[in-house]
Amino acid sequence: MKIIMLGAPGAGKGTHAKGIVEKYKIPTISTGDIFRQNIKDGTELGKKAKSYMDAGDLVPDELVCDLVVDRLEKDDCKNGYILDGFPRTIPQAEALTAALKEKGTAIDYAIDIEMTDEAIVERMAGRRVCAKCGATFHTVNIPPKQEGVCDNCGGELELRDDDKPETVKKRLSVYHEQTAPLIEYYKNQGILHEIDGSLGLEGTGAAISKVLDA
Ligand code: AMP
Secondary structure (H helix, E strand, O other): OEEEEEOOOOOOHHHHHHHHHHHHOOOEEEHHHHHHHHHHHOOHHHHHHHHHHHOOOOOOHHHHHHHHHHHOOOHHHOOOEEEEOOOOOHHHHHHHHHHHHHOOOOOOEEEEEEOOHHHHHHHHHOEEEEOOOOOEEEOOOEOOOOOOEOOOOOOEEEOOHHHOHHHHHHHHHHHHHHHOHHHHHHHHOOOEEEEEOOOHHHHHHHHHHHHHHO
């Protein structure tokens, strides 16, 4: 099962991907997580990506496409995967379609989680990420057991630099301009499923399960 999670930043792609991982035992590949890990590790890729990310811009396609295509070759992707945060532009989607076609395969589902910009700005202000393991929480919707502390590893929870309101607004405008056209792209491929992202963790999760279980 090969799945793409679409939707604006903060719509819940990563959170719902986690639910799918648990149920279907396939890995999530999050390009945002890969970049953040590279920044933490001080790699060349991390250094190149950081300035774009801090500004709320997309990292250039040439730094992203090969990275993902190589990752999909790994053994753990044999039975499928969830792509969270990739593709984010039409050239990325075309590169992915072409790379998969070469192997005689294709994406099965593009799940678009729909949310209004207002709801996203509000949601992102409450998002907290563990500085140590990357687990995501929310001050209201998914609160940790102890305020400011990660349930999984005890690490400190922080507001991501790019979740600050000014950067969120920039990321949303980048989303509408460069990523939203993917909805039409995957609709034309006949694999788009539009899901209401405002139904709460369980409601939206159940709507996604219904699509994948059908
Ligand atoms: P995310 O955690 O998916 O919201 O990604 C955080 C940031 O990483 C984005 O705002 C971009 O700067 C960068 N990024 C992640 N995935 C991509 C991608 N597929 N193409 C370009 N930039 C990306």
